[in-house]
Amino acid sequence: MTGDPFNPAEPLEPGSVIGIIGGGQLGRMIAIAAREMGYRIAVLDPDPDSPCAPIADHVVHGAYDDRDAARDLARMSDVLTYEFENVDSDAAEAAGEITQLWPSGSVLRTAQNRVLEKGALNRHGLPTADFRAVETLEQYLAALKELSGPWVLKTATSGYDGKGQVVVHEADDGAAFRELEGRSPTLILERFVPFKLELSVICARDRSDSTVTFPASENIHVNGILDTSIVPARIEPHVAERAAELAKSVAEAIDVRGLISVEMFLTGDDEILINELAPRPHNSGHYTIEGCLTSQFGQLVRVLCGLPLGSVDMPQPTVMVNLLGDVWEATGGRPDWHTALELPGTNLHLYGKAEARPGRKMGHITAVAESVELALERARDARERARRR
Numbered sequence: 001m002t003g004d005p006f007n008p009a010e011p012l013e014p015g016s017v018i019g020i021i022g023g024g025q026l027g028r029m030i031a032i033a034a035r036e037m038g039y040r041i042a043v044l045d046p047d048p049d050s051p052c053a054p055i056a057d058h059v060v061h062g063a064y065d066d067r068d069a070a071r072d073l074a075r076m077s078d079v080l081t082y083e084f085e086n087v088d089s090d091a092a093e094a095a096g097e098i099t100q101l102w103p104s105g106s107v108l109r110t111a112q113n114r115v116l117e118k119g120a121l122n123r124h125g126l127p128t129a130d131f132r133a134v135e136t137l138e139q140y141l142a143a144l145k146e147l148s149g150p151w152v153l154k155t156a157t158s159g160y161d162g163k164g165q166v167v168v169h170e171a172d173d174g175a176a177f178r179e180l181e182g183r184s185p186t187l188i189l190e191r192f193v194p195f196k197l198e199l200s201v202i203c204a205r206d207r208s209d210s211t212v213t214f215p216a217s218e219n220i221h222v223n224g225i226l227d228t229s230i231v232p233a234r235i236e237p238h239v240a241e242r243a244a245e246l247a248k249s250v251a252e253a254i255d256v257r258g259l260i261s262v263e264m265f266l267t268g269d270d271e272i273l274i275n276e277l278a279p280r281p282h283n284s285g286h287y288t289i290e291g292c293l294t295s296q297f298g299q300l301v302r303v304l305c306g307l308p309l310g311s312v313d314m315p316q317p318t319v320m321v322n323l324l325g326d327v328w329e330a331t332g333g334r335p336d337w338h339t340a341l342e343l344p345g346t347n348l349h350l351y352g353k354a355e356a357r358p359g360r361k362m363g364h365i366t367a368v369a370e371s372v373e374l375a376l377e378r379a380r381d382a383r384e385r386a387r388r389r
């Protein structure tokens with residue numbers, strides 16, 4: 001061990017081991033950034049061939065709720081983090097008793113549960129859609145009366161990419177409740193927000209409470225899954241400032257050390273409501289790899305290792321489009337990267353997943369250009385070219 005991870009004043013020397021719970025594409029990109037800076041990687045994942053495994057120095061094979069495996073990871077690591085919030089918080093906290101876990105187990109618990117998350121935000125005066133926690137049909141029917149519709153009913157835990165949620169359009173006799181009942185102990189009924197666009201801001205907060213916020217991303221979802229991130233978001237400067245302030249307030253309110261990704265809705269009258277938090281790198285922040293002087297992954301590594309936060313300046317507009325398994329399906333498994341990458345300013349990222357299923361995130365393309373319109377056109381065109389073989 002080089003440097004004391006429990007001592008905030010002491011940075012971890014290169015060669016130290018960063019332990020990551022979860023070996024998906026986010027873990028892989030954290031690992032790539034860490035390796036560039038000379039750190040070593042241990043990863044815990046149920047799949048021994050996870051996307052992070054080829055980049056890692058040590059692979060711990062175990063389920064996300066396997067406390068022994070989590071402790072094994074902790075023993076071989078100088079600092080710990082996680083790459084998604086559906087890892088088991090008890091296992092993460094057990095690991096955190098051995099080696100410092102950032103963001104903390106308490107941040108993880110809050111972000112795992114939409115009711116706790118929205119409750120914590122509201123307690124700190126941070127705006128969200130009105131909501132009610134519901135556990136029974138009676139509570140659900142009462143909540144429909146209390147909040148004006150339309151509504152969205154969601155599982156409080158384990159939802160991602162729009163899974164585990166139902167839009168409820170008119171007073172319903174309980175059908176939506178019955179559809180989701182049992183998928184998580186508590187459901188959350190939210191007012192449907194007629195947003196004009198969706199934004200996200202990633203805030204990094206370090207060991208000495210300094211914060212930086214990456215430029216706000218305008219996010220377009222298709223079928224509940226992020227499709228396109230456009231940066232800078234096409235919003236008034238004062239709205240971008242407000243979004244950045246909100247993300248910073250969230251980081252301070254829930255005491256994040258690491259990254260917090262804050263998803264927001266922008267309403268027709270430019271009001272911002274916070275939808276969801278993710279205490280980790282975020283798909284909408286992949287644009288930072290080429291777009292910003294420091295990527296979201298490099299920034300997390302800096303926080304974990306006690307290094308100063310890096311610049312988040314973005315020299316040119318940047319757009320990211322996700323590549324889902326559908327692109328492989330459309331091309332018999334061989335997307336045309338050659339024609340796609342002929343477009344200037346485009347870059348390809350593939351996550352090394354062997355099986356391309358529809359809806360599965362396989363990679364992304366980023367385009368950097370002089371204008372946001374051109375970056376958007378090139379990113380979309382590149383994906384279309386890849387799909388057209």
Ligand code: AMP
Nearest residue numbers: 129152161162190191192193221224276
């Ligand atoms: P979530 O899993 O909460 O991030 O939701 C996935 C997507 O569903 C969001 O990005 C929105 O497009 C949509 N959505 C979720 N909650 C609401 C809401 N209260 N009002 C309107 N749209 C929503």
